[in-house]
Amino acid sequence: MNAAHPCLAALLLSACGHSQKTVSANVHPEVVPPAVPDANGVRITGLVRALRVYSIQTPQIAQIVQGAGPQGNRLTLVTLVSNGSRVKQEEPLAEFDNTRQLDETLEVQAKYDDLGHQVKQKAAQNQSDAEKRISELKQAEADYSKALIQLKKGPVLAEVERTKNEIKAESAKARVESLKKSHESRLQAEAAALRILELQQQRQKVALDRSKANADRLIVKAPLSGMVALENIWKGGTMGHPREGDQLWPGQPLLKIFDPNGMVVDAQVGEPDNSRLTTGTKAQIQLDAYPGVLFGAMFESASPVATTALGSPVKNFRARFRLNDSDPRLLPDLSAAVVLQQP
Numbered sequence: 001m002n003a004a005h006p007c008l009a010a011l012l013l014s015a016c017g018h019s020q021k022t023v024s025a026n027v028h029p030e031v032v033p034p035a036v037p038d039a040n041g042v043r044i045t046g047l048v049r050a051l052r053v054y055s056i057q058t059p060q061i062a063q064i065v066q067g068a069g070p071q072g073n074r075l076t077l078v079t080l081v082s083n084g085s086r087v088k089q090e091e092p093l094a095e096f097d098n099t100r101q102l103d104e105t106l107e108v109q110a111k112y113d114d115l116g117h118q119v120k121q122k123a124a125q126n127q128s129d130a131e132k133r134i135s136e137l138k139q140a141e142a143d144y145s146k147a148l149i150q151l152k153k154g155p156v157l158a159e160v161e162r163t164k165n166e167i168k169a170e171s172a173k174a175r176v177e178s179l180k181k182s183h184e185s186r187l188q189a190e191a192a193a194l195r196i197l198e199l200q201q202q203r204q205k206v207a208l209d210r211s212k213a214n215a216d217r218l219i220v221k222a223p224l225s226g227m228v229a230l231e232n233i234w235k236g237g238t239m240g241h242p243r244e245g246d247q248l249w250p251g252q253p254l255l256k257i258f259d260p261n262g263m264v265v266d267a268q269v270g271e272p273d274n275s276r277l278t279t280g281t282k283a284q285i286q287l288d289a290y291p292g293v294l295f296g297a298m299f300e301s302a303s304p305v306a307t308t309a310l311g312s313p314v315k316n317f318r319a320r321f322r323l324n325d326s327d328p329r330l331l332p333d334l335s336a337a338v339v340l341q342q343p
Contacts, residue, residue, distance in 0.1 A: 042276060042340040046267025046321075048287070050258035050332050052224060056093060058248040059217040061101070062210055074247040075218070080255075083230040083241060084328075087222045087257065094254060096218040105211040112208050115201040122197055126190040133186060137179040144172035226259040229332065256332070263323045263330045265297060267338050268316040276340055277302050283321050288335045295330070297321040297338070 058075060076097040081087060147169035151162075230241040231253040242254060265285055269277060281299035286292075300322040306315035321338055323330065 042273045044267045044269055044273070044319075044338045044340075046265045046336055046338055048330055048332055048334045048336055049264050049266050050226075050260070051262035051264060052226070053256055053258035053332060054223045055256050056220055056254045058250050058252045058254055059096070059214075059220065060250045061214045061217065073250055075250065077242060077244055077246045077248060080230075080242060080244055081228050083228060085228050086226070087228060088225045089222055091222045092219055093222050093228065093257070094220040096220075096248075098215055098218045101211070101215045101218060105208070105215060108204065108208045108211045112201065112204040115197060115204055119194065119197045119201055122190075122194050126194060129190065130183070130187065133179065133183045137176065137183060140172065140175045140179050144169065144176050147172045220254070222257055224257065224259060226257045227328075227331075229256045229258065231255055258332055260326045260328070260330065263326065264300065265321045265323065265336050265338055267319050267321065267336075269302065269319045271306055271315040271317065273340070274302070274306075274317050277317075277319055282341045284339045284341065285321065285323060286337045286339070287329065288337070290329055293329070295327065296324040298324065299340075 061073060061075065063073065077094060078097050079092075079095045081093045087093065147165065150165040151169050153165070232239045233242055233248070233252060235242075235246060242248065248254070277299050279299070283297045283299065285295040285297045287295075298321065300320045302320070303318040306317050308315045
């Protein structure tokens with residue numbers, strides 16, 4: 001009986017040990033330490049960049065109608081895409097208030113339509129006046145023909161009648177010549193007046209197209225599919241992202257849109273380490289904003305010309321490293337550390 005007690009005690013202790021280990025694993029999960037770069041690698045600093053990036057600014061709106069009002073050319077932001085959101089190409093990014101632009105377009109459209117009516121009216125009037133002059137010219141030519149017939153009766157008429165007929169014929173001939181010259185001069189003058197109206201209409205058409213283009217420009221669309229990063233602007237004495245309701249000046253930075261699938265790191269490599277930059281050189285990227293997180297990269301290119309800072313004897317080469325994968329934490333202008341791996 002006493003010999004069985006040690007075996008029983010050992011069995012109970014073994015069972016209790018397994019149970020205690022299981023409970024401890026559930027309460028305290030194992031924490032995997034972050035990977036540490038190779039201590040023998042060369043560490044350089046750089047900035048994250050996007051290969052495809054577009055800077056979007058507040059649209060430039062040409063003033064067509066005089067009198068922009070007390071706000072000048074500032075535009076009121078109505079809608080704006082949120083920071084960090086992904087958008088597709090031609091998707092709206094921002095929209096500005098177009099009330100003033102629509103009023104301007106209606107005013108320019110009214111002037112264009114009025115000039116169109118004036119052109120039609122002037123063309124009809126020119127045609128009517130030309131027909132009247134042609135009718136008068138034909139009547140004068142008929143009178144001149146009658147006067148020539150009367151001249152043929154000269155031998156059988158008295159001297160006084162013959163003289164009267166000659167005077168009538170000369171007068172009819174002078175009238176015909178005068179009407180012909182007047183008709184040609186009137187045609188040129190009327191054509192010139194009509195051309196002036198047509199040019200005014202064309203000029204107004206250009207203003208109308210420009211006004212419509214300004215209205216379309218108030219809706220800013222994405223030039224490519226990618227991620228949005230809002231710019232910091234000066235407003236109210238502080239720096240911050242633009243918000244709906246802000247009044248912005250034309251040409252003011254609004255946001256950047258970049259393709260997160262093509263991210264690189266631009267770094268300055270010292271002249272002694274330039275020999276290690278060969279095709280296929282691998283590197284690890286660590287962001288200062290996310291310590292302990294590593295991203296794989298590969299050397300892509302380097303500048304053939306070295307530069308040096310003022311007063312420093314060390315020359316540096318600009319090198320570019322292409323990140324292997326995309327990650328939402330990889331944003332432009334983030335400082336990063338590049339660790340070249342041993343070959």
